[in-house]
Amino acid sequence: MEEQQMMAVAEAILFIAGDPVPVRSIAEVLDIDVDTAERLMEKMAEAYASQHRGLQLIRINDAYQLVTRPEYGEYIRRFTGATKEQSLSRACLETLAIIAYNQPVTKADIEQLRGVKCDHAIAVLLEKNLIREVGRLDAPGKPKLYGTTELFLKSFGLSSIDDLPPLKPQQAT
Template sequence: MNSRKAIVEGLIFMAGEEGLSLLQLQSLLQEVSRTELLALLETIKEEYSHDAKGIELVEYASRYKFVTKEFVYPYGEKLFEQFKKATLSQAAMETLAIIAYRQPITRVEIEEIRGVSCDVMLKKLQLRGLIEAKDRLDVVGKPLLYQVTGEFLDAFELETLAELPELETKEVQEELFVQNKEEQ
């Protein structure tokens, strides 16, 4: 049987940057009293307070979340510098361009334009924070609608999508903005 402390720890970790309030934790762990939950949170805080751990449990704005300890930041900066320097493949750039110019757009629509499966590419672009699945199309199957993120704008030094360059050739415009001519 998993310990309640491990469950609380896992839930807070899963919540990520948003964290969880005491009320949210109580609603998830109805079998645990408020007093016991507060004691569990204090135990977790204590366990993560030692320098042997790179993260700690904090409570900000009545929300519990894990954050990186200060002594880890110089290494984190190096890590993110490496990510920023990583380049995108041709396939990634094509997929990203289609999304930027046609957003919101479904995976199927992207695949129709590119002519190849793009599941893996969409996941990679999401992991890099360049695109997100923001909504679902209101049709059978409710496919995800993808769009670029603020991170995309930052990476390409754009204020808005209106600053994207004009498409140079009519052929490229037709590829991006017109579905298959047979459908018309």
């Protein structure tokens, strides 16, 4: 199968899936190795970007997904009648940042870093599917460990957690 046809098949799979599709799944369907599938998907992503289409191909960890370009969000909201997305409170953003940079992390660790209770912020972030329980700490009480989700990565335009900007060291006051 030629490259253009493989891209068309991958595009159809991504369109039907809706959710991120692991590159290994694309490789299996196309009967190619994962490295070749990876190069194919990157070439496809570049093609979408260079053609300034309404869709873009994004990478999330080791998977790819077709999504609409953020700059067309207002038009999509108008078409669907959806209301503008609600932004997160400062407390939720602080909690989310702590989880993102320290995952897996317990509620107690978050509260120690923030200096305040974070029950509500965690509940909101769980409800919005930006964080999830990733396990339990092997300690008395077996506290829950939290980490970020794929939706977090998509929402903040990250391919993986490694793409988070480096933290700046705090200066003494």
